[in-house]
Amino acid sequence: MRFISFADQAGNGLGIVTAGGEWRGLRAGQAGYPGDLVTLLQAGAAALAAAHARLRDAPVLDPAGVRLLPPLPHPAKIICVGLNYADHAAESRFAPPSYPTLFARFATSLIGHGAPLIRPRASEQFDYEGELVAVIGAPGRHIAPARALDHVAGYSVFNDGSVRDFQHRTPQWTMGKNFDGTGAFGPTFVTADELPAGARGLRLQTRLNGAVVQNATTDDLLFDVATLVATISAAITLDAGDVIVTGTPAGVGAARKPPLWMKHGDRCEVEVEGVGLLANPVEDERPG
Numbered sequence: 001m002r003f004i005s006f007a008d009q010a011g012n013g014l015g016i017v018t019a020g021g022e023w024r025g026l027r028a029g030q031a032g033y034p035g036d037l038v039t040l041l042q043a044g045a046a047a048l049a050a051a052h053a054r055l056r057d058a059p060v061l062d063p064a065g066v067r068l069l070p071p072l073p074h075p076a077k078i079i080c081v082g083l084n085y086a087d088h089a090a091e092s093r094f095a096p097p098s099y100p101t102l103f104a105r106f107a108t109s110l111i112g113h114g115a116p117l118i119r120p121r122a123s124e125q126f127d128y129e130g131e132l133v134a135v136i137g138a139p140g141r142h143i144a145p146a147r148a149l150d151h152v153a154g155y156s157v158f159n160d161g162s163v164r165d166f167q168h169r170t171p172q173w174t175m176g177k178n179f180d181g182t183g184a185f186g187p188t189f190v191t192a193d194e195l196p197a198g199a200r201g202l203r204l205q206t207r208l209n210g211a212v213v214q215n216a217t218t219d220d221l222l223f224d225v226a227t228l229v230a231t232i233s234a235a236i237t238l239d240a241g242d243v244i245v246t247g248t249p250a251g252v253g254a255a256r257k258p259p260l261w262m263k264h265g266d267r268c269e270v271e272v273e274g275v276g277l278l279a280n281p282v283e284d285e286r287p288g
Contacts, residue, residue: 001052001154001191002276003037005069005112006061012036012069016055017188023061032058037072037189038241041137041153048137048153048191068112071156071189072135077242078105079232080131080160080177084222084247091255100223100231103173105160105245109183116283117161118181119262126182126262126282129160129248130206130214130270132199134225135189136242141233148229151238154191155199157278158245159184159206159270161262164254184270184280185243195274198225203273204249209266216249218272223247 002017006025014036015025026033034040034051041048082101083089089096111117119126137153161183167176177183195202199218206214218224223231228244253260262268266282 001048001194003052003071003189004187005037005071005073006066007069008066014051014055015058015061016052018056023063023066024055024058025061026055026058041135041240045137045153068114068187070110070112070185072185072241072243073110074107075241075243076239077236078107078245079236079242080105080245081223081228081247082173085216085220085249086222087216087220087250088248088252091250091252096222100228102232103177105183106178108180109178110185111181111183111280112185113187113278113280115184115280116181117159117184117262117268117280118179118285119264119282120163120179121285121287123163123165124261124263125164125254125259127162127164127253128206128208128213128262128268129162129252130204131158131160131248132202132204132218132246132272132275133158133185134199134228134244134246136229136238136244137240139237139239141237143230143233143238145226145230148226149192149198151229152192152225153240154189155195155272155275156186156189157270157272157276159268159278159280160245160248184278186276186278188276190275199275200224202275205271206251207269207271208260208262213253213260214249214251220249221246
């Protein structure tokens, strides 16, 4: 099952992507609207399946007339994983970590598919990071690794746009990872049953203006999805709708010589095999 969250002049809604590629959906307040994705995840797998069945008969959406939102526009927790590919750790001049390197993003930084990634006025060091997202379904704490994937409802795609000079001003990365309009997320939420267990073995590519700049597979993750869920839940209760951004492979702009920064007029695409293609233009922050 593939879900989208969208907005148009009539309001916000939830839709699905059919096997034939159609978008069908209902807006909040319309008869039959099943609720937003967080509400469905909280209600459980049966509610998610029932909503998908109901939306198969919903009106067709015109892609030109709607704006895609992040599949989960306001996650309670966005937990990101740094240095989770050995080749990226090496290009960043870090030893591969023996324990996941975690940091937080905030929902104010999120944009959807097609929306502009905003290069801030404060910096020209705006970098791309293509990543796989795991979305929590069943809540839990102290989750055993063997049961961890039971808590993952599905997956999506992320571009962890990073303002490098701000990121590296301190040992904590929060500032450089949370500029408004820098975290692209989407276009779809894909349920776990559509993919290999743990989303293993999927090709991940990032393309800047059509050129491949990152090319890896999720088998290269140092800490796989199950390990991340188990590790995070040792300290933090994971709730339905929480998002884990699992890390980026080598090829980031900061590691290139000369550095390759995103700039106004660029187009950045992140594609994860079987999950989706997330594409965003890059625009300079407007004065004001």
